[in-house]
Amino acid sequence: MARESFDKEIQFLRMLVLTSGAYNRQQFAERLGISVHTFDKTIRRLKEIAAATQQQTSEEQSKEFADAVRYSYYDSADPRLLFLFRAKSLKDSESQRLALLLAAMHEKPQTALELLDLCCSGPTADAALFPDEKTIRSDLKYLEEVGVVKREPGARPYRYRIQNDLVRGLNDDELLDLLHFVDVMANTQVPSVQGYLLRDQLKRSVRRQTEANADEDSAAAGLSFLYKYHYYSRILDEAHLFTLLAAIRNRSKVTFVYFSPKTEQSYASKNTNPLFERDSGGKPQTALPIKVIYDHQYGRWYMLANNSREGIRKYRLEGMTQLAEGESVPEELFVEKRQELEQRIKHSWLIDTGGAVKVRARFFNPGDQSPNFVRERVLLQGQWGEIVEEEADSFIYEIIVNGTTEIRPWLRSFGSSCEVLAPRQLREEMIAEWKEIAAYYESV
Structure with a gap:
């Protein structure tokens, strides 16, 4: 594709x-x-x-x-949208050729010329798909870069083999333990796509070992846990994630077409015929990515970047299309922009770059229950905020944040266990929200 x-x-x-x-x-x-x-x-x-x-x-x-x-x-x-990543965005001919190469190298180490002969003379060879030597060497370079194959030491011609030393070096119990660990991490951490792909490979390896060993129960390949995937389309944004991380590592600018959440469209095709050109609704952008942040509350990825015209700018990855890495910038400039960003988001609950404001809230303890789960949650999730006063039935929490938009859902999630004391505007906004919610439950 x-x-x-x-x-x-x-x-x-x-x-x-x-x-x-x-x-x-x-x-x-x-x-x-x-x-x-x-x-x-x-x-x-x-x-x-x-x-x-x-x-x-x-x-x-x-x-x-x-x-x-x-x-x-x-x-x-299992997140069904993962099938798009399993397709690897390859053409049909590439998929068939890479599968053939990997199968051959799984049997024994092969040279590029041996693989070329295999592709062109095998029983299933298709004349329309015959590659040349340059294509085979390009495939081997790609497979080596992504860690699928390994070049064996020695003089030319180089031989390549499947890189599965880790799996081959583990016994059945160790391999099963590794599968369970990867399954837990893929379902609880971000990013997760690579973890799911690794989990699928380990499942196949466990299945092969259990089938080869007649004394083992084939059901051992099963997973110990099942997870409910809450942010179902989250993994789609990971298609751009590693391109952005590479750009940050290389201090490179990126170009893309951006559709903000407020636009009516989220994509537009590229028309090659000038008679059918139309306004796509997306805006071409060039920016220097500095940081990528994940919002656990809403399951969204954000890119924080420097735009030459607008300065610090925030982009949601779900609105980015046609992403490509561009030219690099000097290290001094990148460090300067990164320091500027860090200063702007120093007091951000997530990515807000507005003015700093002190939020003061009273949290009520849950009666005589022990342990105090309200206090424990505030200490766990309250970031750099502090508990400044404590009483028998409540405590007061203070934090300085950039704006109140991002912290408001967290405060609201405590329900009647939280009362906002300051600033006054936030208190009035919370009162209005709770009145609106209470109106939903009035008798008809």
């Missing part, structure tokens, strides 16, 4: 999950910024990818694709 197509399918799947069937085909296409014909074509393409990367039963295959994606998380603990 081309990079633009990958962006389109990411936005397509995100909207499909979040709208839960609220739009018909025409409304969906307009909201996404594509034609109905492109909508139908994308559905077909996603079906093909899902069929190629997932083990589906005949009943699942007969389901409507949109319904399967929209409601599957009620039936499965």
